[in-house]
Amino acid sequence: MSGKVVLHYFDGRGKMESIRWLLAAAGVEFDEVLLTKREQYEKMLKDGDLVFQQVPLVEIDGMKLVQTKAILNYIAGKYNLYGKDVSERAMIDVYSEGLRDLMEMMMILPFTPPEKKEAQLKTIQDRATGRYLPAYEKALAGSQFLVGGKMSCADVHLIEATLMLQEKFPAIISSFPNVKAFQGRMKAVPAISKFLQPGSKRKPQPDDVYVKTVMSVLNMQLPVQ
Numbered sequence: 092m093s094g095k096v097v098l099h100y101f102d103g104r105g106k107m108e109s110i111r112w113l114l115a116a117a118g119v120e121f122d123e124v125l126l127t128k129r130e131q132y133e134k135m136l137k138d139g140d141l142v143f144q145q146v147p148l149v150e151i152d153g154m155k156l157v158q159t160k161a162i163l164n165y166i167a168g169k170y171n172l173y174g175k176d177v178s179e180r181a182m183i184d185v186y187s188e189g190l191r192d193l194m195e196m197m198m199i200l201p202f203t204p205p206e207k208k209e210a211q212l213k214t215i216q217d218r219a220t221g222r223y224l225p226a227y228e229k230a231l232a233g234s235q236f237l238v239g240g241k242m243s244c245a246d247v248h249l250i251e252a253t254l255m256l257q258e259k260f261p262a263i264i265s266s267f268p269n270v271k272a273f274q275g276r277m278k279a280v281p282a283i284s285k286f287l288q289p290g291s292k293r294k295p296q297p298d299d300v301y302v303k304t305v306m307s308v309l310n311m312q313l314p315v316q
C-alpha cells in the first residue's frame with residue numbers, strides 16, 4: 092500500500108464527495124480509483140476489502156477504511172478539524188449530522204423517479220430554508236466558524252452543502268447573511284479556493300452517466316424510492 096491516500100468510488104459525488112472536500116480542505120493530495128465496471132466492485136468484494144460490501148473505501152495510513160462517517164472522523168481527527176475537546180467534538184458532530192441529513196436528500200435526487208423529483212426538490216428547499224439554514228445562521232452569529240472559533244469538518248460540510256443547494260436554488264442563501272458571509276470567507280481559504288478551481292478533483296453535479304454507472308456496478312434494479 093503506497094503512502095498516498097487512495098479513494099475508491101464512482102466518478103461522481105455520492106457519499107465520497109464530502110471526503111474529497113475534507114481532504115482538500117486539509118491540503119491532502121489523493122488519488123482515485125474510479126469504479127466503472129461491476130468486475131472492479133466484485134474484485135473488491137472478493138479481496139475482502141469491503142467490510143459491509145459497500146463503498147466508499149479509502150486507503151489511508153496503511154488502512155482500508157469503509158463507512159463514510161468513520162472515514163470523515165479519521166481525517167478530521169488527524170488534520171485538526173475536529174475540535175479541541177469532547178464538548179467541541181459533540182457540537183461539531185451535531186452540525187455535521189444536520190448537514191449530512193440535508194446532503195443525503197440531495198444525493199438521492201438523481202436516483203428519484205422523474206415523477207417524484209419535483210416534490211423531492213420542494214422538500215429539500217423547504218427543509219433547507221425552514222430547518223437547516225436558520226440553524227447555521229444562528230450558529231454563525233458573531234462567529235467566524237460553527238464551533239470554537241476555529242475551522243472544523245462541520246464548516247467544510249457547510250460550504251459543500253451551501254454550494255450544492257445553490258446549484259438547485261441560486262438565491263437560497265441570500266436571506267441568510269451570516270451563512271453568505273461564511274461562504275465568502277471559506278471560499279477564500281487557499282486550499283478551498285484551489286478545490287473550487289476547474290480541474291480539481293471536485294465532482295460535477297450527477298448526470299445520467301453517473302446514475303447508470305452506479306446502478307450497473309451495484310446491480311441496482313429499481314430507482315431509490
Ligand SMILES: N[C@@H](CCC(=O)N[C@@H](CS)C(=O)NCC(=O)O)C(=O)O
Binds near residue numbers: 146159160309
Ligand atoms: N453507511 C455506509 C453506506 C454506504 C453505501 O450505502 N454505499 C453504497 C454506494 S454509495 C453501496 O456500496 N451500496 C451497495 C450495497 O449496499 O450493497 C456509508 O456511509 O459509507
